[in-house]
Amino acid sequence: MATSEPVRVSGLLSFTASSRPEMRGTEIEEGCADSPTTAVTNPEQYIKHPLQNRWALWYFKNDKSKSWTENLRLISKFDTVEDFWALYNHIQQPSKLGFGCDYSLFKDGIKPMWEDDRNKLGGRWLMTLGKQQRHNDLDRYWMETLLCLIGESFDEASEDVCGAVVNVRPKGDKISIWTGNCQNRDAIMTIGQQYKERLSIPGKTLIGYQSHDDTSSKSGSTTKNMYSV
Ligand code: MGP
Numbered sequence: 001m002a003t004s005e006p007v008r009v010s011g012l013l014s015f016t017a018s019s020r021p022e023m024r025g026t027e028i029e030e031g032c033a034d035s036p037t038t039a040v041t042n043p044e045q046y047i048k049h050p051l052q053n054r055w056a057l058w059y060f061k062n063d064k065s066k067s068w069t070e071n072l073r074l075i076s077k078f079d080t081v082e083d084f085w086a087l088y089n090h091i092q093q094p095s096k097l098g099f100g101c102d103y104s105l106f107k108d109g110i111k112p113m114w115e116d117d118r119n120k121l122g123g124r125w126l127m128t129l130g131k132q133q134r135h136n137d138l139d140r141y142w143m144e145t146l147l148c149l150i151g152e153s154f155d156e157a158s159e160d161v162c163g164a165v166v167n168v169r170p171k172g173d174k175i176s177i178w179t180g181n182c183q184n185r186d187a188i189m190t191i192g193q194q195y196k197e198r199l200s201i202p203g204k205t206l207i208g209y210q211s212h213d214d215t216s217s218k219s220g221s222t223t224k225n226m227y228s229v
Contacts, residue, residue, distance in 0.1 A: 048082045055078060057075045058102075061073070079108075094139055106162060124215070126176045127174065138173050208226075209227040
């Protein structure tokens with residue numbers, strides 16, 4: 001399939017909506033209608049829109065007879081806007097998943113686990129949702145999170161992004177953005193502030209950033225925040 005040069009996509013939501021495969025037909029350019037053999041197809045009709053990065057979507061299903069790593073499955077990879085929407089439209093929304101399930105979207109080559117070399121010095125911006133928010137906000141927040149990632153929405157700080165995770169849990173669902181180095185304060189703060197704005201989280205509602213080191217070694221139910229916005 002032909003692709004054009006990668007571009008940073010601003011306003012990806014409206015851009016992608018018009019790029020959804022089912023909304024695009026083959027048209028013969030004006031003036032060619034009388035001579036089908038010389039018809040020129042507009043490249044916009046068949047060229048897919050490349051993303052800055054290739055992404056991998058993972059699914060976690062909590063089967064207690066297996067280890068955490070064995071429960072993690074790669075669903076699919078994509079690197080164009082159209083292939084993202086094809087996948088997104090094909091799978092269940094997070095609110096329809098069973099308790100204990102996760103989706104993770106990570107840059108190709110980074111596994112969605114603390115142990116990966118590109119994650120092990122990093123951490124995550126964590127949003128913990130109230131139970132009522134599964135109905136009201138979860139799917140909308142997750143889609144916006146996906147668009148922030150594939151649209152590279154955090155300027156230069158997008159390079160620090162490794163991926164994002166949604167955890168569906170009885171005690172309250174969680175959405176997090178994982179970054180590669182918890183010492184990169186400037187990039188982390190940029191991501192946190194812009195992410196909060198994109199989700200229209202009120203200023204007085206704080207979200208926290210925690211290192212994977214702290215999360216994986218915690219003994220109680222909470223992990224201390226390294227940063228908050
Ligand atoms: P969780 O799925 O991230 O959160 O971690 P949950 O279910 O809300 O639990 P809580 O502890 O945050 O309240 C649950 C458990 O899954 C962890 O305690 C680990 O045992 C395992 N786990 C989670 N992650 C993200 C990893 C990981 O990256 N690597 C490994 N080895 N285990 C993990």
